[in-house]
Amino acid sequence: MAVQTGPERASASPTTGATAPGTPARPGMGDSLRRLGSVQKSTVGVPAYMRWVNRPVGGLLAVVSHRLGLTPTQVTGVSALLSFGGILALATLRPSALTAVLVGLALALGFAFDSADGQLARLRGGGTLAGEWLDHVVDAVKSSSLHAAVAISLYRFTDLDHPAVLLLPLAYGVVGLTQYFGMMLRDQLLRTRKVPAPAGTPRPAPEQGSLLKAVLLLPVDYGVLCLVFFLLAWTTAFLWAYGALLVLTAAFAVHSLSKAYRSLVRASASS
Numbered sequence: 001m002a003v004q005t006g007p008e009r010a011s012a013s014p015t016t017g018a019t020a021p022g023t024p025a026r027p028g029m030g031d032s033l034r035r036l037g038s039v040q041k042s043t044v045g046v047p048a049y050m051r052w053v054n055r056p057v058g059g060l061l062a063v064v065s066h067r068l069g070l071t072p073t074q075v076t077g078v079s080a081l082l083s084f085g086g087i088l089a090l091a092t093l094r095p096s097a098l099t100a101v102l103v104g105l106a107l108a109l110g111f112a113f114d115s116a117d118g119q120l121a122r123l124r125g126g127g128t129l130a131g132e133w134l135d136h137v138v139d140a141v142k143s144s145s146l147h148a149a150v151a152i153s154l155y156r157f158t159d160l161d162h163p164a165v166l167l168l169p170l171a172y173g174v175v176g177l178t179q180y181f182g183m184m185l186r187d188q189l190l191r192t193r194k195v196p197a198p199a200g201t202p203r204p205a206p207e208q209g210s211l212l213k214a215v216l217l218l219p220v221d222y223g224v225l226c227l228v229f230f231l232l233a234w235t236t237a238f239l240w241a242y243g244a245l246l247v248l249t250a251a252f253a254v255h256s257l258s259k260a261y262r263s264l265v266r267a268s269a270s271s
Contacts, residue, residue: 032063032123039122048214049223050115058115065120072124072131075117076138083110083142090229091149094157100232107146107226114139136184143180147173150242158235165239172246179253186260193271219248 036059043051065075086106093099117135121127150169154160218224225245231238 029063029067032066033059036062036119036123040119043214044210045213045217046210047217047221047223049218049221049227051214054112054115054223055119057112059119061112061116062119062123065116066123070120072117072121072127073134075113075120076131076135079110079113079117080138080142081110082106082113083138084145086110086229087142087145087149090146090232091152091156095153095232095235097233100230103232104226104230107229108223110142111223111226140177140180143176144173147176153232168239168243168246172242172249175246175250175253179249179256182253182257183260186264189264190267193267217252219245220252 040055040059043055046055062075083106086103089099089106090103093102114135117131118127121131147169150172151166154166154169160166228238228241228245231241
């Protein structure tokens, strides 16, 4: 008997366990993974960790969530609980090897579930505006509170020879939120104006051609930031890695926001 791929759970016979004729059944894991692969976003220009680690793990979580009957909003909730649990641990627990593992894993898993909610929405046939809004709000709160928690941890638990080090997480929070909202607003303005692509705009390069860019974007990949927290027990190593990511993220923000501004100027001139 052919298995249908609708979202409903199969009804089984109470005596034999067989699926009743004519009753829709959930697709198997393999079928769901293949279906998800056909509706995935492009990987062109996606940072390496997000592309090769977070998205595949998020896909598996999305398939499992689909089998369990979870909604994308519920998966967003799981992502928020993990991320904010890690942030709370960062702000309240003294840095140690155990704290570093706890915080790093919680943030990395929260990031994976953040990918899973969108993939689950596509697996189910599309998401909602409310779900997309909630996902962005959680991302905004997570980004700002993470760096605030770093400042709290440094202030509470570290004997700083140079208190100016506390400026690092404050600056990181400003840079991260400015970059995030600047690019989001650019996309929203272009969608609102319905600006067509300029004539002669080259097509995106094939995915194989984006490998170098994926590696170059690693410093601004949120997943790499999550991994840095595994160094939390070793303050000097953590601060060097965290500070290096801040400098590279700031440089990338200047470049991308300048490029966004020029694209909006051109869009205004052509409309």
